[in-house]
Amino acid sequence: MDQLKETILEKGKILSPSILKVDQFLNHCIDTELMDAIGKRFADCFAGHGITKVITIESGGIAPALMTAVHMGVPLIFAKKAVPSTMTDPVFVTVHSFTKNVDYTLCMERSLIAPGDRVLFIDDFLANGQAFEGIRTLLEQQQAGLAGAGICIEKSWQPGRRIVEEASIPLCTLASIASMSPEEGITWNLDHETC
Numbered sequence: 557m558d559q560l561k562e563t564i565l566e567k568g569k570i571l572s573p574s575i576l577k578v579d580q581f582l583n584h585c586i587d588t589e590l591m592d593a594i595g596k597r598f599a600d601c602f603a604g605h606g607i608t609k610v611i612t613i614e615s616g617g618i619a620p621a622l623m624t625a626v627h628m629g630v631p632l633i634f635a636k637k638a639v640p641s642t643m644t645d646p647v648f649v650t651v652h653s654f655t656k657n658v659d660y661t662l663c664m665e666r667s668l669i670a671p672g673d674r675v676l677f678i679d680d681f682l683a684n685g686q687a688f689e690g691i692r693t694l695l696e697q698q699q700a701g702l703a704g705a706g707i708c709i710e711k712s713w714q715p716g717r718r719i720v721e722e723a724s725i726p727l728c729t730l731a732s733i734a735s736m737s738p739e740e741g742i743t744w745n746l747d748h749e750t751c
């Protein structure tokens with residue numbers, strides 16, 4: 557998606573060969589026009605897949621997931637990383653973040669997903685695929701189907717894509733980075749930008 561890639565080049569900061577800082581437009585300050593365009597693109601990409609709900613994880617995935625849900629006309633659910641005292645019947649899964657090197661527990665209220673729901677997972681990054689695996693496990697506990705995954709930025713040398721493909725889940729990535737370094741900049745993986 558050219559608009560996203562241009563914004564990454566203009567406002568992203570390559571902190572290391574594995575970490576791209578996107579806080580100027582995606583996960584801290586949010587470029588609302590860009591988010592609207594991203595949401596429309598995911599909605600178009602997954603039109604016809606019978607999506608009944610969009611799901612993401614707090615916090616970085618919420619902005620693109622919300623705009624996708626708006627364009628699809630379905631609810632958005634975001635899995636939480638802390639259990640609020642108001643949650644009455646939670647489902648849980650433990651996820652390991654390789655990027656941050658911590659384990660965290662994801663939870664959501666069981667009643668928000670109905671058996672038979674067809675759920676679209678949206679996230680800001682696809683890196684090690686652990687967020688994807690966590691959401692898949694949460695949905696399995698609720699007998700709901702993961703019908704697709706829409707990712708804003710994929711780092712294609714990391715194992716996330718393989719994990720999604722091995723699960724046979726349709727994957728749409730908008731900007732796929734083949735490699736990056738502070739000195740050389742970004743190389744795109746055009747083969748992976750499928751919508």
Ligand code: G4P
Nearest residue numbers: 574575576614615616653654655681682683684685686687
């Ligand atoms: P995964 O997202 O594919 O599961 O991989 P990983 O476990 O490595 O990612 C863990 C967290 O790190 C995620 O955020 C993910 O969005 C973030 N992340 C991965 N690669 C990058 C990167 O290059 N730049 C930035 N800025 N973040 C990256 P999270 O733990 O869910 O937290 P949050 O930041 O969304 O609140």
